[in-house]
Amino acid sequence: VFSRSRSEHFFKRGRRVFPTGITRVTVDHEPSPLYIARGDGAYLIDVDGNRLLDLNNNFTTLIHGHGFLPVADAVADLLHRGTCFSNPTEHEITLAELLIERIPAVEHIRFVNSGTEAVMFAIKAARAFTCRPGVARIEGAYHGAYDWAETGQAVSPAIWNDAQRSPAVPAYRGMPPAVGEEVTVIRFNDVEDLERRIASAAPSLACILIDPMPSRAGLIAPEPIFLAAVGAIARQHGILVVADEVLNLRQSYRGASARYGLQPDLIAAGKIIGGGFPIGAIGGRKEVMRVFASDSGTPPLPQGGTFSANPVSMVAGRVAMEAMTEAAFASLESLGDSIRAGLRREIARRGAAFSVTGAASLFRIHPKRKEPTDFREAYLEPAEAELMARLSRHFLQCGILLPNGAAACLSTAMTSADGDAVVSAFADFLSALDANPTE
Numbered sequence: 001v002f003s004r005s006r007s008e009h010f011f012k013r014g015r016r017v018f019p020t021g022i023t024r025v026t027v028d029h030e031p032s033p034l035y036i037a038r039g040d041g042a043y044l045i046d047v048d049g050n051r052l053l054d055l056n057n058n059f060t061t062l063i064h065g066h067g068f069l070p071v072a073d074a075v076a077d078l079l080h081r082g083t084c085f086s087n088p089t090e091h092e093i094t095l096a097e098l099l100i101e102r103i104p105a106v107e108h109i110r111f112v113n114s115g116t117e118a119v120m121f122a123i124k125a126a127r128a129f130t131c132r133p134g135v136a137r138i139e140g141a142y143h144g145a146y147d148w149a150e151t152g153q154a155v156s157p158a159i160w161n162d163a164q165r166s167p168a169v170p171a172y173r174g175m176p177p178a179v180g181e182e183v184t185v186i187r188f189n190d191v192e193d194l195e196r197r198i199a200s201a202a203p204s205l206a207c208i209l210i211d212p213m214p215s216r217a218g219l220i221a222p223e224p225i226f227l228a229a230v231g232a233i234a235r236q237h238g239i240l241v242v243a244d245e246v247l248n249l250r251q252s253y254r255g256a257s258a259r260y261g262l263q264p265d266l267i268a269a270g271k272i273i274g275g276g277f278p279i280g281a282i283g284g285r286k287e288v289m290r291v292f293a294s295d296s297g298t299p300p301l302p303q304g305g306t307f308s309a310n311p312v313s314m315v316a317g318r319v320a321m322e323a324m325t326e327a328a329f330a331s332l333e334s335l336g337d338s339i340r341a342g343l344r345r346e347i348a349r350r351g352a353a354f355s356v357t358g359a360a361s362l363f364r365i366h367p368k369r370k371e372p373t374d375f376r377e378a379y380l381e382p383a384e385a386e387l388m389a390r391l392s393r394h395f396l397q398c399g400i401l402l403p404n405g406a407a408a409c410l411s412t413a414m415t416s417a418d419g420d421a422v423v424s425a426f427a428d429f430l431s432a433l434d435a436n437p438t439e
């Protein structure tokens with residue numbers, strides 16, 4: 001059985017210093033968080049000595065898993081020579097060159113420290129370019145903690161069934177009501193909803209913010225016709241398309257927009273491009289990126305940041321990304337294909353009421369017989385949410401950390417045996433569920 005006595009001990013200490021004992025709302029703490037002692041490639045070892053296959057990889061950040069040697073060596077080398085300067089370094093240019101060479105929509109780029117900041121500056125850049133304040137965003141998608149990107153994430157049936165209430169619901173108590181007035185929430189994969197809502201808000205919209213496969217909203221594949229409509233209606237009204245690829249850049253060598261045929265004006269990136277260190281980036285068309293330019297005085301959009309483009313994140317990111325060759329992306333994707341196929345095979349064999357979404361190195365299991373095609377179809381009722389928590393508990397017993405409510409992701413440290421372990425843990429779960437539907 002799974003022991004967590006030392007983790008419980010740490011949790012007691014944590015509770016004395018942090019609200020609820022944790023420092024991120026996303027930490028699973030039922031009955032206590034698992035405190036990690038160290039990472040080892042595809043695995044985590046917690047303070048009780050449990051060894052777990054890590055399908056979280058710090059929320060999809062660690063594309064090479066833990067302790068990837070080329071990054072560790074490059075960073076160790078740097079640590080002795082200074083970790084941050086007020087002056088620029090060659091390291092930032094090298095990472096920028098790599099990203100610009102790979103990502104078609106990126107001609108110029110700026111670095112920041114998190115995905116939240118990247119999305120925030122992309123929205124501000126769209127505003128500065130268009131001289132309009134408004135943001136249109138996809139219902140249920142997560143884009144970090146900037147107010148205008150957060151609003152409209154926590155939509156629930158009580159809200160979407162109530163014609164009087166705007167889906168641009170405040171993300172936190174006390175959020176200025178004016179934020180909601182500048183946010184238009186559109187349904188994913190619904191061209192009619194998109195066209196209707198954009199048409200009415202168009203004169204005040206700076207951008208349509210879209211993650212091509214929003215993870216929190218179900219990790220659902222975009223309909224090509226929907227992405228085409230996003231591009232067309234944006235162009236028609238002079239609205240910019242901002243692709244949030246903070247998570248989904250890991251979908252291909254050229255990123256997610258290129259993979260799905262979206263042509264954004266700006267891209268927000270983060271996670272994998274920092275090689276395990278804090279990072280964010282805003283990239284896009286030169287003409288738009290000029291809002292950051294200060295050649296003739298104060299830029300339309302001043303952007304700084306004490307740790308922006310710090311050499312540690314730049315070097316770690318470059319080394320991690322260089323190791324992600326086209327062949328590395330292809331083999332990660334084929335592991336993902338085989339896991340998704342295996343999970344679907346187990347579902348079909350038993351006629352179980354589950355489905356699987358995702359692509360490349362990402363997957364998500366839904367307690368839904370019909371594969372969801374938008375956030376509302378993926379929405380979990382309380383009994384379904386409990387079933388997913390039971391699934392994660394079962395995976396832990398099998399030595400696998402399966403994120404609950406977020407995308408599961410693979411790393412290059414994983415082998416096909418790890419993939420088989422995932423499928424067989426799921427098969428065991430379905431058998432246990434048949435034998436005992438309520439646990």
Ligand code: PMP
Nearest residue numbers: 114115116142143144246247270
């Ligand atoms: N956008 C997306 C799509 C994300 O998945 C995340 C992080 N999960 C963010 C933005 C925010 O990134 P960060 O946590 O680095 O601020």
